[in-house]
Amino acid sequence: MLFNSAQFLIFLPIVISIYYLVPRRVKSYWLLAASYFFYMCWNAGYIVLILFSTIVTYITGILIERTQKGKKDSEERAVFDKRMWLTVGIVLNLLVLFLFKYLNFGVEILNSLCGRFSISLHVPAFDLLLPVGISFYTFQALGYVIDVYRGEIHAEKDFFQYALFLSFFPQLVAGPIERSGNLLKQLSALPDKISFAKWKEGTLLILWGYWLKVVLSDRIAIFVDTVYGDIDTYSGCFLVVATMLFAVQIYCDFAGYSIIAIGTARILGIQLMENFNAPYFAMSVSEFWRRWHISLSGWFRDYLYIPLGGNRRGRIRKYLNILVTFGVSGLWHGADWSYVVWGLLNGSYQVAGDLFMPVRKWFARILEIRTQSISHKLLKMVTTFLLVDFAWIFFRASSVREALRIIWKMVTVHNVWILLDGSLYTCGLERKNFHLMLLCIVLVLCADWYKRRGIKIREILVLQDYWAQCLVVVVAVMGLLLFGIWGVEYDASGFIYFQF
Numbered sequence: 001m002l003f004n005s006a007q008f009l010i011f012l013p014i015v016i017s018i019y020y021l022v023p024r025r026v027k028s029y030w031l032l033a034a035s036y037f038f039y040m041c042w043n044a045g046y047i048v049l050i051l052f053s054t055i056v057t058y059i060t061g062i063l064i065e066r067t068q069k070g071k072k073d074s075e076e077r078a079v080f081d082k083r084m085w086l087t088v089g090i091v092l093n094l095l096v097l098f099l100f101k102y103l104n105f106g107v108e109i110l111n112s113l114c115g116r117f118s119i120s121l122h123v124p125a126f127d128l129l130l131p132v133g134i135s136f137y138t139f140q141a142l143g144y145v146i147d148v149y150r151g152e153i154h155a156e157k158d159f160f161q162y163a164l165f166l167s168f169f170p171q172l173v174a175g176p177i178e179r180s181g182n183l184l185k186q187l188s189a190l191p192d193k194i195s196f197a198k199w200k201e202g203t204l205l206i207l208w209g210y211w212l213k214v215v216l217s218d219r220i221a222i223f224v225d226t227v228y229g230d231i232d233t234y235s236g237c238f239l240v241v242a243t244m245l246f247a248v249q250i251y252c253d254f255a256g257y258s259i260i261a262i263g264t265a266r267i268l269g270i271q272l273m274e275n276f277n278a279p280y281f282a283m284s285v286s287e288f289w290r291r292w293h294i295s296l297s298g299w300f301r302d303y304l305y306i307p308l309g310g311n312r313r314g315r316i317r318k319y320l321n322i323l324v325t326f327g328v329s330g331l332w333h334g335a336d337w338s339y340v341v342w343g344l345l346n347g348s349y350q351v352a353g354d355l356f357m358p359v360r361k362w363f364a365r366i367l368e369i370r371t372q373s374i375s376h377k378l379l380k381m382v383t384t385f386l387l388v389d390f391a392w393i394f395f396r397a398s399s400v401r402e403a404l405r406i407i408w409k410m411v412t413v414h415n416v417w418i419l420l421d422g423s424l425y426t427c428g429l430e431r432k433n434f435h436l437m438l439l440c441i442v443l444v445l446c447a448d449w450y451k452r453r454g455i456k457i458r459e460i461l462v463l464q465d466y467w468a469q470c471l472v473v474v475v476a477v478m479g480l481l482l483f484g485i486w487g488v489e490y491d492a493s494g495f496i497y498f499q500f
Helices: 004-023 024-040 043-064 074-116 134-150 159-167 180-187 198-227 239-265 284-293 294-305 315-333 339-357 357-366 374-396 400-412 432-451 457-462 466-483
Strands: none
Touching: 004 024, 024 043, 043 074, 043 159, 074 134, 134 159, 134 180, 134 294, 159 180, 198 239, 198 432, 198 457, 198 466, 239 294, 239 374, 239 400, 239 432, 284 294, 284 339, 284 374, 294 315, 315 339, 339 357, 339 374, 339 400, 357 466, 432 457, 432 466, 457 466
């Protein structure tokens, strides 16, 4: 079920109410049952996949930890056994991920190669439905096994507790990708009584997440889908505006989901990690990736980039590791070359930024540029946004060919006047809705600016009198009902990252 669906708005109060009524020893079992029901609402048959991942990583985690070191011969054997069980856990999970997410992509590549070399072989595509959230819970499971192998945590002995760790419904299908050391520890000590402060903070987070998704992201989606759906009619500046808006759309969509997940978990007494931290105020692409999808960026850093050697084996190896990490990150997002190009573009930005850093410093010194001035920081923010936004074209397009065609339509069609003559109001949003969208974007930018400066508005609201808090909640709910994308013709828009 979608977070922005009537089913979830019924499901959540029931889960929370029963959660705080049952004894502490029953709470984890109730959450596990609720989480499995939540996942089975998508496709009941695919619960087998998350069960398979749970069983495999639960057993391999225990087997890795049970390997003891003794004499020299047995120590070598222990190292071999630990690596063997780690490999088993990783390979089996990645095999399932490949089967359901990348098999047809592999078939497409194979058929293309056969055609190129005139080999009379054609493998038909497989009709497999991509299980929702499979990339997220697979990476969470792999992170757990690797953490046990490294000795950073002890293997979880309670199977049901571990099953809840992998299936915890707020972050099950689109993250944040939690670390075992954080979430498992909290699940083993669930609160017995409700914390009213956490309830208030969680409610405010949920309402803000819904605002980002239903009021802003889904409204922007109408404009972006209209333009990207007919690039022959909407070319030039239409595509430029749509691409810039898509950057806001995907941020509000994914951050909205993460914030709803964090707020829901907060009400249940569980602290999930922050997943976004004002990314579009970053002053470099590397900083952007420290602020965007923090749980995934951290996962790739700790479990891929650093094991590859990180920056410890020379500059060339460092740059190669960055490109490999971002190439794999792109492939993680989707089985298409457009995602790989998107990942490699972001990696190339960072390589280029590191390569030309001495040149930039030299120019700044020669031209006496004040690097700490507001104007210089603003220039860096705008430049970073434009670079990231250009890469989003490949993320949003259905293929590399379409992305290149969109870029060509942007640079060859010159229709700047559409920014002033009202033509933008013909792209699915009439004047009032378009202006409301712009107003909401300003609101999000203000909230993120304060957040970047360490000021969290919800923490300020929690400290106010009850009447003020109630007024904020009432206004937020009324705003959602009045300005949200609802209606008979509205098809509840799924969160973008559900497809990954």
